Amino acid sequence: xxxxxRVVVDEREKSSEVPRLLSSMGLLVEYRVLPVGDYVVSPRCxxxxxxxxxxxxxxxxxxxxxxxRRLSEAYDVPVMVVEGPLYELIDEMENPRSAWGAxxxxxxxxxxxxxxxxxxxxxxxxxxxxxLREHRGERRGPYVHHPxxxxxxxxxxxxxxxxPGVGPKLADRLLRRFGSLRKLFxxxxxEVAMVEGVGRARAEQIAKFLDxxxxxxxxxxxxxxxxxxxxxxxxxx
Amino acid sequence: xxxxxRVVVDEREKSSEVPRLLSSMGLLVEYRVLPVGDYVVSPRCxxxxxxxxxxxxxxxxxxxxxxxRRLSEAYDVPVMVVEGPLYELIDEMENPRSAWGAxxxxxxxxxxxxxxxxxxxxxxxxxxxxxLREHRGERRGPYVHHPxxxxxxxxxxxxxxxxPGVGPKLADRLLRRFGSLRKLFxxxxxEVAMVEGVGRARAEQIAKFLDxxxxxxxxxxxxxxxxxxxxxxxxxx
DNA sequence: ATAGCCGGGTGGTGA
DNA sequence: TCACCACCCGGCTAT
Numbered sequence: 001x002x003x004x005x006r007v008v009v010d011e012r013e014k015s016s017e018v019p020r021l022l023s024s025m026g027l028l029v030e031y032r033v034l035p036v037g038d039y040v041v042s043p044r045c046x047x048x049x050x051x052x053x054x055x056x057x058x059x060x061x062x063x064x065x066x067x068x069r070r071l072s073e074a075y076d077v078p079v080m081v082v083e084g085p086l087y088e089l090i091d092e093m094e095n096p097r098s099a100w101g102a103x104x105x106x107x108x109x110x111x112x113x114x115x116x117x118x119x120x121x122x123x124x125x126x127x128x129x130x131x132l133r134e135h136r137g138e139r140r141g142p143y144v145h146h147p148x149x150x151x152x153x154x155x156x157x158x159x160x161x162x163x164p165g166v167g168p169k170l171a172d173r174l175l176r177r178f179g180s181l182r183k184l185f186x187x188x189x190x191e192v193a194m195v196e197g198v199g200r201a202r203a204e205q206i207a208k209f210l211d212x213x214x215x216x217x218x219x220x221x222x223x224x225x226x227x228x229x230x231x232x233x234x235x236x237x
Numbered sequence: 238x239x240x241x242x243r244v245v246v247d248e249r250e251k252s253s254e255v256p257r258l259l260s261s262m263g264l265l266v267e268y269r270v271l272p273v274g275d276y277v278v279s280p281r282c283x284x285x286x287x288x289x290x291x292x293x294x295x296x297x298x299x300x301x302x303x304x305x306r307r308l309s310e311a312y313d314v315p316v317m318v319v320e321g322p323l324y325e326l327i328d329e330m331e332n333p334r335s336a337w338g339a340x341x342x343x344x345x346x347x348x349x350x351x352x353x354x355x356x357x358x359x360x361x362x363x364x365x366x367x368x369l370r371e372h373r374g375e376r377r378g379p380y381v382h383h384p385x386x387x388x389x390x391x392x393x394x395x396x397x398x399x400x401p402g403v404g405p406k407l408a409d410r411l412l413r414r415f416g417s418l419r420k421l422f423x424x425x426x427x428e429v430a431m432v433e434g435v436g437r438a439r440a441e442q443i444a445k446f447l448d449x450x451x452x453x454x455x456x457x458x459x460x461x462x463x464x465x466x467x468x469x470x471x472x473x474x
Numbered sequence: 475a476t477a478g479c480c481g482g483g484t485g486g487t488g489a
Numbered sequence: 490t491c492a493c494c495a496c497c498c499g500g501c502t503a504t
Contacts, residue, residue: 045345069489072490077345087355096359100366103352108282108314108370110489111490113344115337116353118324122333129338133345153453155399155446162396175451182447185422209392210419214412216390314490348490402497404484434483436498 004028005131008040018049021124027131036070037078039127042134045077047127052084056093059102068110078112079130083123086116156181164209165202173197185210241265242368245277245380255286258361264368273307273384274315276364279371280378282314284364289321293330296339305347311382315349316367320360323353393418401446402439410434422447 006028009019014031018039023029037046048071050058058064071078090096107114117123159181160171177195178184184192193203243265246256251268255276260266274283285308287295295301308315327333344351354360396418397408414432415421421429430440 065489073489078490079345086353087359090359091355097362097366100352100359100363101370104363104366104370107350107352107490108367109490114351115340115344116323118328122324122327122337125334126337126341129334129341130345133338133341152449153451155401156449156451159396159399162392162399164392172453176453178451180448180450182422185419185447209389210422211417212389212393213417214390214393214415216409216413402484406483434498438497 003135005128005135006030007127007131008032008034010034010038013038013049016049017120018124018127021121022127025124025128027128036067036074041079041127041130042077044075045079045130045134046071046075047079047081047130049081049083049123052082052086052089055082055086056089056099059099064102064106065110068106068112072110072112077134078110080106080112080114081123081126082114082116083120084118160184163206165205170195170197242365242372243267243380244364244368245269245271247271247275250275250286253286254357255361255364258358259364262361262365264365269381271381273304273311273382277312277380278316278364278367279314279374280380280382281312282316282367282371283308283312283382284316284318284367286318286320286360289319289323289326292319292323293326293336296336301339301343302347305343305349307384309347309349310387311384314371315347317343317349317351318360318363319351319353320357321355397421400443402435402442407432407434 005026007022008030009022009032011031011033013019019029019031034040034046036048038049039047041047048067055064058067068078068080071080090099093099103114106112115126117126153175156175157168157171160166160174161168163171166174173195174184174192175181178187178191189200189203189207192198192206193200198206242263244259245267246259246269248268248270250256256266256268271277271283273285275286276284278284285304292301295304305315305317308317327336330336340351343349352363354363390412393412394405394408397403397411398405400408403411410432411421411429412418415424415428426437426440426444429435429443430437435443
């Protein structure tokens with residue numbers, strides 16, 4: 001049996017259909033007065049819902065950037081949903097480019113993830129998808145995208161995960177087995193291969209990686225630029 | 238005098254109106270065969286343009302996540318533009334939620350910035366706004382990036398950078414000095430401290446990190462309190 | 475010789 | 490997300 005998905009909704013959103021749709025989908029909807037955001041989907045992810053017209057208006061009042069800032073300050077994964085006929089409204093504008101510029105500023109400048117939807121139903125579907133995703137802790141993307149590791153053990157896992165074929169799960173097992181990063185990094189192929197989830201092939205791959213000589217110039221790609229700029233020219237032997 | 242905005246466009250995009258619109262706006266359009274992305278707006282920012290129908294289809298072929306991954310690996314600011322009547326198409330689908338889930342995965346999992354537009358004209362306006370925005374930052378570097386698998390030396394630098402107080406530059410120096418990751422990880426405090434940019438304090442910090450015992454659930458009571466307070470879910474009374 | 479600038483590099487913070 | 494700041498390191502310099 002799987003746990004109920006929970007989402008915290010701002011009181012003011014009661015006037016929209018979205019919360020009702022969410023609870024009809026099986027989500028547990030809980031109302032609060034939220035200082036920022038409209039739908040809190042997980043401790044790190046909140047959604048701000050804005051009607052297309054309101055979105056465009058708030059560009060000129062400067063309110064948009066304020067909200068984007070507050071949202072990204074409060075949550076690691078800030079999402080802004082623009083709901084409604086945005087395209088038509090932008091086409092009616094005198095200078096549509098400023099609207100696209102604002103869009104770019106919000107998503108690139110503040111790191112807010114934008115999604116446009118066509119209706120409240122679609123907004124609800126999106127929020128549901130977000131809740132599902134956040135709840136599962138689903139990692140579709142590469143693990144390097146992990147936000148930030150604060151605790152020591154998280155940093156250790158992150159470090160061990162840089163080994164080829166080693167993700168967070170395996171890193172945990174390896175660290176449990178060896179006790180510290182140093183011991184892991186100095187372990188022999190046979191010792192590493194003994195850990196569950198690591199076979200001979202993977203163990204050898206890891207050893208090969210650790211022992212690989214460092215040659216940034218390598219096979220002469222355009223990457224040379226980096227290594228050249230990194231070279232220190234102040235050798236005075 | 239301000240410099241002309243330049244954008245590199247994939248050859249295949251010639252068949253669309255967008256490049257023509259861009260150059261009529263005053264952008265310098267340069268055609269190339271791009272390995273990834275359709276519009277390269279700056280050394281760090283590229284845009285992949287997808288028709289709404291194509292976008293939805295590529296979800297089911299699995300091609301979407303592949304493209305998202307390649308885009309985000311090659312550029313720091315990957316942008317995906319979904320052009321056309323997405324809302325209507327999604328409403329016609331049997332399970333629209335999977336579409337929103339895919340959208341969420343692309344933008345949250347892969348860090349791709351999504352923007353929906355209603356027409357080629359709007360896409361052009363967006364690309365223009367991006368070019369303007371990126372131009373202000375004035376970064377230089379190669380416009381075309383390659384999606385090829387990360388080079389060995391890059392992975393080695395990434396691995397060494399997980400050490401505390403060590404970024405890409407220091408990682409390079411450390412690896413040059415020690416020759417391989419294994420040798421770096423087994424080096425003594427004194428040896429590490431000899432490298433330029435690493436003093437006694439930093440060397441000791443690194444050693445402490447490597448030798449720290451792994452205790453995922455936290456051993457210290459004080460530590461426990463901290464993590465509990467951090468994990469405390471959105472109680473905002 | 476050495477104590478104090480200064481420029482590069484890192485990582486945390488607030489917008 | 491990203492730009493800015495504060496700290497750490499090591500070399501230079503002026504005594």
